[in-house]
């Protein structure tokens with residue numbers, strides 16, 4: 400077996416559930432190192448709910464989640480919510496530093512500069528985050544992807560990461576996702592637009608109650 404065949408995340412008979420209401424049942428998924436899985440389904444099917452369950456923000460009441468072969472919840476994946484979690488009173492650099500601190504990383508000034516340059520926010524370091532556009536704000540949350548490696552966060556759960564991004568930034572993001580997967584990471588992501596780099600699809604419509 401090559402390193403690229405190790406199952407990083409396995410879902411077995413999982414129920415996607417918010418509160419008392421099951422949304423999808425019998426969910427099965429294997430994500431190996433190198434997987435980029437596009438999570439699809441109509442509005443309200445339960446995509447965000449599933450990601451929140453895997454991130455430990457909502458409970459898994461039925462079914463199993465295996466992380467690297469071991470029953471494991473909560474895991475500590477990288478979870479990029481579509482609710483941005485950016486503090487308006489902090490500067491751009493302070494927000495990015497905070498988001499990286501959550502994963503045990505203390506970035507240097509050069510790291511912050513490089514990550515912000517990657518998302519086109521060079522020169523914005525000391526600007527208040529409340530002064531940014533929707534797309535610029537989203538770029539702060541995505542800048543951390545530049546500095547996170549599979550050694551730190553092997554699994555990325557990304558909820559609509561391309562929302563509010565222009566075409567150039569989507570292309571840059573797709574390059575980064577491909578590089579992360581090639582380095583041995585795995586990604587489960589939602590997007591209402593096509594994901595060129597995906598090599599797997601999970602359609603929640605197939606499991607709706």
Ligand SMILES: Nc1ncnc2c1ncn2[C@@H]1O[C@H](COP(=O)(O)OP(=O)(O)OP(=O)(O)O)[C@@H](O)[C@H]1O
Nearest residue numbers: 417418422440441442443444445446447448449589
């Ligand atoms: N905060 C909430 N409290 C209670 N129920 C919620 C909440 N947010 C969503 N729901 C319900 O959970 C169901 C699944 O919502 P979820 O956000 O997971 O769907 P989704 O597939 O991500 O949708 P979309 O494509 O619109 O983002 C919806 O039918 C919705 O009514």
